[in-house]
Amino acid sequence: MTVTREDRWTADxxxxxxxxxxxxxxxxxxxxxxxxxxxxxxxxxDLRAGAEELAALQERLxxxxxxxxxxxxxxxxxxxxxxxxxxxIVRHVIGATDPQGIRLKAFKKPIAEELAHDFLxxxxxxxxxxxxxxxxxxxxxxxxxxxxxxxxxxxxxxxRRFGAINDFEKRLSESGTRVVKVMLHISSEEQKARLMExxxxxxxxxxxxxxxxxxxxxxxxxxEAFQTVLDRTSSDHAPWHVVPANAKWYARLAVQALLxxxxxxxxxxxxxxxxxxxxxxxxRLAAT
Amino acid sequence: MTVTREDRWTADxxxxxxxxxxxxxxxxxxxxxxxxxxxxxxxxxDLRAGAEELAALQERLxxxxxxxxxxxxxxxxxxxxxxxxxxxIVRHVIGATDPQGIRLKAFKKPIAEELAHDFLxxxxxxxxxxxxxxxxxxxxxxxxxxxxxxxxxxxxxxxRRFGAINDFEKRLSESGTRVVKVMLHISSEEQKARLMExxxxxxxxxxxxxxxxxxxxxxxxxxEAFQTVLDRTSSDHAPWHVVPANAKWYARLAVQALLxxxxxxxxxxxxxxxxxxxxxxxxRLAAT
Numbered sequence: 001m002t003v004t005r006e007d008r009w010t011a012d013x014x015x016x017x018x019x020x021x022x023x024x025x026x027x028x029x030x031x032x033x034x035x036x037x038x039x040x041x042x043x044x045x046d047l048r049a050g051a052e053e054l055a056a057l058q059e060r061l062x063x064x065x066x067x068x069x070x071x072x073x074x075x076x077x078x079x080x081x082x083x084x085x086x087x088x089i090v091r092h093v094i095g096a097t098d099p100q101g102i103r104l105k106a107f108k109k110p111i112a113e114e115l116a117h118d119f120l121x122x123x124x125x126x127x128x129x130x131x132x133x134x135x136x137x138x139x140x141x142x143x144x145x146x147x148x149x150x151x152x153x154x155x156x157x158x159x160r161r162f163g164a165i166n167d168f169e170k171r172l173s174e175s176g177t178r179v180v181k182v183m184l185h186i187s188s189e190e191q192k193a194r195l196m197e198x199x200x201x202x203x204x205x206x207x208x209x210x211x212x213x214x215x216x217x218x219x220x221x222x223x224e225a226f227q228t229v230l231d232r233t234s235s236d237h238a239p240w241h242v243v244p245a246n247a248k249w250y251a252r253l254a255v256q257a258l259l260x261x262x263x264x265x266x267x268x269x270x271x272x273x274x275x276x277x278x279x280x281x282x283x284r285l286a287a288t
Numbered sequence: 289m290t291v292t293r294e295d296r297w298t299a300d301x302x303x304x305x306x307x308x309x310x311x312x313x314x315x316x317x318x319x320x321x322x323x324x325x326x327x328x329x330x331x332x333x334d335l336r337a338g339a340e341e342l343a344a345l346q347e348r349l350x351x352x353x354x355x356x357x358x359x360x361x362x363x364x365x366x367x368x369x370x371x372x373x374x375x376x377i378v379r380h381v382i383g384a385t386d387p388q389g390i391r392l393k394a395f396k397k398p399i400a401e402e403l404a405h406d407f408l409x410x411x412x413x414x415x416x417x418x419x420x421x422x423x424x425x426x427x428x429x430x431x432x433x434x435x436x437x438x439x440x441x442x443x444x445x446x447x448r449r450f451g452a453i454n455d456f457e458k459r460l461s462e463s464g465t466r467v468v469k470v471m472l473h474i475s476s477e478e479q480k481a482r483l484m485e486x487x488x489x490x491x492x493x494x495x496x497x498x499x500x501x502x503x504x505x506x507x508x509x510x511x512e513a514f515q516t517v518l519d520r521t522s523s524d525h526a527p528w529h530v531v532p533a534n535a536k537w538y539a540r541l542a543v544q545a546l547l548x549x550x551x552x553x554x555x556x557x558x559x560x561x562x563x564x565x566x567x568x569x570x571x572r573l574a575a576t
Contacts, residue, residue, distance in 0.1 A: 063491075063494040063495075064494075066494050067494060087388060090386070090387055090388050091386045091387070091388065094387055095383070095385075095386060095387050097383075098378075098379045098383060099378055099379070099382055099383050099387060099390060099392050100375060100378050100379065100392070100394065100425075102387060104387050104388070106388065137388075192573065192576060195573055196570070196573055196574075199566055199569055199570050199573065200570075202558060203351075203558045205558070205559070205560075205561045205566065206351040206352075206354050206355060206558065206559050206561070207351075208561075208564070208569065210563075210564045210569055210572075213569065213572055213573050213576060216573075216576055217576060270490060270491045270493070270494065271493070271494050272493075273493045273494070273496075275498075276496070276498045278487055278493065281487055281496065281498055281501065282484070282487050282488075284498075284501055285480065285483055285484055285487065285501050285504075286484075288480060288501060288504055288505060
């Protein structure tokens with residue numbers, strides 16, 4: 001008997017990695033691979049198998065939405081310290097799906113027009129429509145992470161944003177969007193090694209930004225800000241998951257599993273045709 | 289000696305499939321695989337090899353654009369009769385690249401707001417920025433294809449649009465966008481078989497639209513409209529390529545080759561760092 005993908009997960013990563021009451025970020029070891037008993041080589045082959053599963057579910061979700069406008073959407077929110085592997089998740093997990101069903105948005109430092117609106121203005125425009133998988137590479141959470149650490153907004157405004165985020169995500173959820181929030185969690189040592197690699201390889205120099213070290217110097221304050229975010233915004237309708245990410249292969253596998261689970265919960269179906277008569281259309285087509 | 293990818297191309301598909309003076313669409317046999325001497329199984333393995341090549345070029349293009357705003361973009365324009373395989377190109381050719389460097393836009397039937405503007409209004413908003421590969425699944429060419437066949441606009445307006453398209457694409461080209469236009473060309477018999485398959489498989493019913501048969505009944509007029517488009521808008525700065533597409537594997541391989549060639553012509557380079565001092569940053573990072 002061959003070991004199947006499911007056999008190597010000893011627990012549902014959706015439950016295991018989920019941020020609930022009393023969660024302490026400091027207690028998560030970024031080197032671990034919770035719930036998965038395979039190693040890197042297994043992880044890689046399971047990622048390929050999972051990609052097929054995800055793509056099949058994605059196609060059904062999209063198909064259903066062409067007939068039923070109340071079909072859900074999925075929104076994956078990715079947050080992390082620099083070099084934690086958001087790009088790798090997009091490339092290897094999202095990249096293995098059908099681009100036609102993906103809405104990917106990388107949020108950069110806000111421009112003047114965005115700063116002249118409420119912080120959720122630019123975010124609202126990017127939420128996925130029915131049948132799509134949206135992916136936020138950074139998100140409205142920047143406004144309560146770097147926003148708090150760098151004091152880009154006063155404490156009262158940061159506080160207001162937490163309320164606004166919870167209301168926003170509740171509305172998304174109630175209007176049919178499954179929100180999956182992921183913090184990729186690397187250790188400070190791992191970040192140092194990854195940033196150093198960018199400096200050591202000329203083909204990686206473009207990925208390095210001196211600002212990354214400036215932020216790195218504030219690591220403890222960022223961890224505090226993340227803890228606050230997890231405390232304040234991990235809800236039943238939009239839970240956070242903290243994914244240990246020192247092992248890139250594990251982080252990719254876990255995020256893929258979270259997406260597969262979200263889609264399995266939606267359980268999309270091939271839509272039954274109601275807008276035309278199959279037999280009549282066969283005859284009409286045959287006559288051409 | 290193993291046969292390499294290039295060995296199976298006996299001619300550059302960019303040259304071979306390009307629409308030049310005196311091109312006759314009626315002379316293209318959709319069943320052929322011009323310039324490629326391999327068969328389906330070779331095509332599939334060459335597609336995988338090409339995907340790595342394309343992804344590597346794409347990363348360099350994106351990298352260059354982070355330092356040099358004058359870096360080109362690439363814009364792939366896909367047009368075809370229904371069921372010709374545009375979706376398969378997006379899934380299998382574009383899907384094998386990094387989604388972070390792709391701007392995909394599927395143009396649907398225009399909505400009221402779009403119709404209240406010039407036909408290029410909605411198109412301009414979707415052109416890719418420096419360093420990106422844009423993909424138009426349908427495009428401004430709908431406005432001179434279905435627009436002409438269905439007489440959605442008077443002949444004088446269709447005529448005006450040809451001029452506007454040429455000016456628009458010239459501007460794109462001169463401002464740094466490499467425009468690669470592709471017509472996927474299937475036979476009428478092949479379309480019939482593909483539409484029938486959609487009717488025969490319940491999991492494909494959602495892809496079938498009775499309107500597809502209505503358009504199919506106008507096949508000769510669409511071929512005329514395509515011939516006019518090719519005559520009027522295949523330019524040095526934005527050439528058309530007609531890709532025989534009865535063999536899906538060939539069409540995918542050929543479009544991939546067109547993209548690889550466009551990127552090779554751009555010849556993107558890992559950018560040299562000018563904004564920071566590598567040695568100084570290494571010391572600064574090491575001290576953290």
